[in-house]
Amino acid sequence: MRHTVTLIPGDGTGPEVIAAARRVLEASGAELEWEVVEAGETALKKYGEVLPSEVLDSIRRNKVALKGPITTPVGTGFRSVNVALRQELDLYANVRPFRNWPNVPSRYQGVDLVIFRENTEDLYAGIEHMVGEDAAESIKIITRKGSQRIARAAFEYARKNGRRRVTAGHKANIMKLTDGLFLRCFYEVAQEYPEIEADDRIIDNLALQLVQKPEQYDVLVLPNLYGDILSDLCAGLVGGLGIAPGANLGETAAVFEPIHGSAPKYAGQNKVNPLATILSGVMMLEYLGEREAAERVRQAIIQVLQEGQYLTYDLGGSAGTQEMADAIVSRLVSM
Incomplete structure (x- = not known):
């Protein structure tokens, strides 16, 4: 074809x-x-x-x-x-x-993980403006639709590819409404995939754990900004x-x-x-x-x-x- x-x-x-x-x-x-x-x-x-x-x-x-x-x-x-x-x-x-490739220098072995990054909202929506001359404000947008469909995409991928675990990254301990909505939607969708382990990590702790033991992670699902940042971190884990x-x-x-x-x-x-x-x-x-x-x-x-x-x-x-x-x-x- x-x-x-x-x-x-x-x-x-x-x-x-x-x-x-x-x-x-x-x-x-x-x-x-x-x-x-x-x-x-x-x-x-x-x-x-x-x-x-x-x-x-x-x-x-x-x-x-x-x-x-x-x-x-x-x-x-x-x-x-x-x-x-x-x-x-x-x-x-x-x-x-992200995975290890033969003969590619890396500090880690056994890394084989996939990031699912929400791609259309969060701070990347670009809704920002000046407040007077000395301050700038950016609005973080998280929707139920956006959160549910990126979570579902991650779980569908896990099911089709024999992945065992999906982990959500968030800062819902501080941003209780925006990241809180993202996290609630993640667990709502997780109920549709009982054979796949679902858990979550606060984003700074997730960054720490990825550096300490990246081989333990499988599929990650993240809001837009966190997904962008951790993508570079994960690239660094496997060679750049x-x-x-x-x-x-x-x-x-x-x-x-x-x-x-x-x-x-x-x-x-x-x-x-x-x-x-x-x-x-x-x-x-x-x-x-x-x-x-x-x-x-x-x-x-x-x-x-x-x-x-x-x-x-x-x-x-x-x-x-x-x-x-x-x-x-x-x-x-x-x-």
């Missing part, structure tokens, strides 16, 4: 990692056709806006997209294109898996953002992208690790029902990592972005 996929190269190092992932995915055996559209700083220069309507139209039409990282200015400038995409397409579930993929899932569309940023200082240097983007593509293949192709790519990645000859600088090697992709493609062709 041929699949048409919206391809968003992004900016900074985005076009390089997307080019690498595209070549690997085309060698996977899946029949893919790409519809390339632009967003972010590249689109701003060409079209005068960071998120042209053509991008949203393409994703709505194709229902699936692979996206490179996009630069978001810090403190000023335009709002995050990533946040806008998630809100416009109601991509409410941000799914981020270069191997951290992600998916943004909604009822009618899905956008797959690496967790890491655009790293503009490395743009054009053929330096950054393409694995997070390639692994996001693996998640996309699974979403499309191309499980055999996804597994072939996964096995090719494992072979390249085990051999250790074509690793990027963050993994202790000296290979470039495209050289690492070439090595993965070579293993795929020989399978």
